Amino acid sequence: METSTWSERSQGENAVTGSILETVFPPNSLLSRPLNVKVRGSGIISVINEQDESGFCPFSNKGGTATSRPLPGGRFFYFLMRLKEVYTVRERLEALKAEALEELEQIGQTAQVQELRVKYLGKKGLLTEILRGMGKLSAEERPVIGQLGNEVRSAIESKLEEKKEAAERAEIEAKLASESIDVTLPGRMVHVGNRHPLTLVTEQIEDIFLGMGFTVAEGPEIETDYYNFETLNLPKNHPARDMQDSFYITEEILLRTHTSPVQVRTMEKMKGKVPVKVICPGRVYRRDNDDATHSHVFNQVEGLMVGENVRMSDLKGVLLNFARQMFGEGTEIRLRPSFFPFTEPSAEVDVSCSMCGGKGCRVCKHTGWLEILGSGMVHPRVLEMAGYDPEKYTGFAFGMGIDRIAMLKYGIDDIRHFYTNDVRFLKQFNRV
């Protein structure tokens, strides 16, 4: 008998056609590794590389390293039978694994995954069926094959899991792809209204002065001549009354021409207590023909601080602080001597033009400065009339037009926009 290796023979389809081995190991259940078996002329076979990777050796009771040894001819058949049984289960397991993995590789849907799970691992599945044959194995062989069975199961299972996840992912993606919409179509808008720009600026001014410890005071828009003029050092027939032509209702009652009467009303309420620190925003009225820069109604805010050591330098500090918060950090202010009957000394206050940064532009008429404020130290007569001793207390006051500030801040070219209420105008003030 010629010597050949199993591996050689197993490679050819007809290598050992008709031999016993051939019938024991169908081609699709061949061992994954070649087992080199030498069949000698004497009928003795010897296994060359008898130990497989799992340490299993069909020829060793110990399962350890088998050595090539001759078997007596009378026991050859027994050996073959044993070999057949062991190899049948083992090879079938290996073959099942290969077959399952290959089949799983081909599929892509979750339903198919489930189908194959049943086919291979189900109660009536192929793996169970193979392992059922374990009963015929010896006590030594059983755990070895059992372990191999577990390995095959877990290999198939992890492949199943992998395929299941992949299939699920694919299905979700497919679903999402089918759900896509045109995101460029317009959304359903939620209505949010806007504060009037004058409210916007008024609240901004209020907040700046609240931050400096001022409170907000208000007074009537219809005033007595007494509060609107006389307590402010503007007696009847004072020439300065021409500065503000007024809307009278009766000889003694008029629409206030400035928010300054609130100064006096506040001081009266405070009854001599200090410090007085208020700002007074509100509507005022003057007999002006409405045009781009004049309105018979507009809004002013007055500021007043009275205390024991209130100085003109404090007025500068407070106004500089205000101007920087209102118009930006780099803003500068400039005071020019002026005249108001209720302050002495009096000053007009300019801020550096926020449009050009002081370089000069159309808005500031190329001067670099914008006139926004009238101010000064409260006139002693005003303090006196409001019940404060001018020998003991001093104060500063200032007043500015809110409309003008809003116009400068937002580049509004016509004061009438504020009172016309064109919604195309109003809707522009939807930020801060």
Place this chain on the structure above:
Amino acid sequence: MKVSYNWLAQYVDVSGITPEDLAEKLTRSGVEVDAVEHLNKGVTDVVVGYVTKKEKHPDADKLNVCQVDVGGEELLQIVCGAKNVEAGQKVPVAVVGAKLPGDFKIKKAKLRGVASNGMICSAKELGMNDKLMPKEIQEGILVLPEDLEVGQPIHPVLGLDDVVLELGLTPNRSDCLSMTGVAYEVAAILGRDVKLPEGNVPENGSSIEGKVEINIEAPDHCHRYMARMISGIKLAPSPLWMQNRLMAAGVRPINNVVDITNYVMLETGQPLHAFDYAKVDNGRIVVRLAKSGEKMVTLDDTERALDEEMLLITDGTKAIGVAGVMGGANSEVTEATDTILLESAHFAGSSIRKTARKLGLRSEASLRFEKEVDPQAVERALDRAASLIAELANGQISQGKADKTISIPEEKQVDLHLSRLNGLLGTNLQLEDATSILERLKFTYVTEGETVKVTVPTRRQDITREVDIIEEVARLYGYDHIPTTLPYGDNTQGMLTRKQALRRTIRQVLNGAGLDEVSAYSFTHPDIAHDFATIYWETKPIPLSMPMSEERSVLRVNLLPHLLEIAAYNNNRKERDLALFEIGKVFLTDEETLSRLPEERLALGGLLAGNWVGPHWQQKAEPVDFYLVKGMLDVLLNRLGIIGIEYRPAKGIKGMHPGRTAEVVLQGKVAGYVGQVHPATQQKYDVAETYVFQLDADLLIELATIHQGMVPLPKYPAISRDVAVVVDRGVSAGELQKVIEASAGEWLESVRIFDVYVDDRLGENKKSVALSCTYRDPERTLTDEEIQAAHSKVVEALAVECGAELRG
């Protein structure tokens, strides 16, 4: 006040200071310069020419061919179209190569075949403001005085080399209504001296004694009256230099006598007036108040109705002038006048102011008197004018002057304390810093320790107390040099009052609900003021005594008319989807004529029109309706924490749809209304279907409650039971709700109406209403039986009280 730079230079040295520099310095120290005008608008090479010959143009009716001597070797032939050109005139001639304003160059030309070598100019062509010139000069060429030298440059002749500073004076600085006053200011700024004109009066006529008699019968109104007599007057135009100065100041030249009174007024600030002595009965001057019903014709040929507050100058029999305002036509100086009576007086500012206002007549004189004239200028101005009239109008001044003095204010003494100065300004000035500024102002003073005793000259009537002196020091020291500090002392907390904070909340909620805030005028037309019912008592709108237009003649009593006008305005601009509100004051009174201040209430008005939603590719357009607006109010009222909200159907509210309007009642008080505008009113304002609300914002703020803290979350489940009932259509949802709330017991948490269905198949005049009642006991889980029991009571009550049938 318009200040000629050249004229100013006569009283104060301005060398080295350009007009622009001067303007900046004046502005920065308190006398604002509004404009700097260079009178030369670009004229070069224009000279005085003499027209030697004028002939008609052979081919043009309206043109003349003139031969003009401009001092050269040959005469220039110039074709001129002016009507008033004549041989023998001195005229301004732009020679070939000259430039006129607008960069207009004079070239040799041929006009209808005749050569023209230059141009005879009109005032306008020279860039002059000719409004103050006679009409024939405005329409033709400028004719110059005969005594001018031919060929001399035109600039000094016409004052074209001058610059005018236009001062925007504050009312306190009446001292700068005179050239000398401005000179004092400029001298203080520059630290230079003032040169006043000499007051040398050549009294070469007869004595005034017995010829003029002055009586002041209104001593409160007239403090001093002085007069001089000047005879032998020759009325003529005043010299060109004087006319130029007057025109630079904006005053129209008339004749030498009037021009001199105006010139001296501009120079000294003291208004003067010249009467024709012959028209003043017996040379008597009686200064008295007018009588009721008295009338007189003023110089402008207008008859003036006078009253008892107006001060008159009379001659004892007739009024010859409204004191300080305008002279009378009956005593005007004319060609025939030989002797004039020159008045210089000091009148009370408030008196003149009142008179000028009442007469609607504001003259250069009244302007100055109103603001108080330097009382010491009376005599100085009189003498100055007299000497100029003698010089320029050939007059002979009588010896002596008539003078009736009631009082002459003395110079005021004011103490300046250094500590007060530094304390008020926040500076650290030394005594010398302050006194050096006083010296620049030409104020005299003595120092006593740290106190400066200042004598204030009478020309500075505005300075009466220490702070005034402090201001003078501060403005000349420079406001820029005052340090910048922050107040020290007690810290104060800045915060909004409850009312102010809640007003902001109302705005925020309505903005959040999608409404834009508007701001309307407070004045309105009386016809529309009551287009809508006020939410307060029936009140008459308060009328202005002198409105600017009828459209804005009364104060608003409610906000809705303006909101409708705003809607119409926007509709006209194709903006039809509107959601607006205003929070603003309305003015209420029950008085016919105000004797006290009216009540000012904060009202809240809103308007919605057009579509609230879409049209959108996903949705159909959804027009605004009553329930949208009502829902917004509910959101607002909830946000303000107002409880006890009730909407009552309201039929009789003016301006509102009777079937679609509800009164908003808060805790039993009517707070306003909400609903659809009456179709007739909609039509009046030309708007489509519009929904509005108007509420008393003050009441909302009063009823608002501040957050009371957290309510524990329910531990036990709530259970809802639905009930659908068929009732008469007249039964309102509110009634059903009330019945449920009254009958369901303490476990009822809420009632929600989720369906209303009107169909005749339900029965005639029937509707179906489906409600969901939610029950909960905060302490435990309710059993089905308990809920069923409570809910049965509801169903029963609905049946009994509302005639409701349970719907299958």
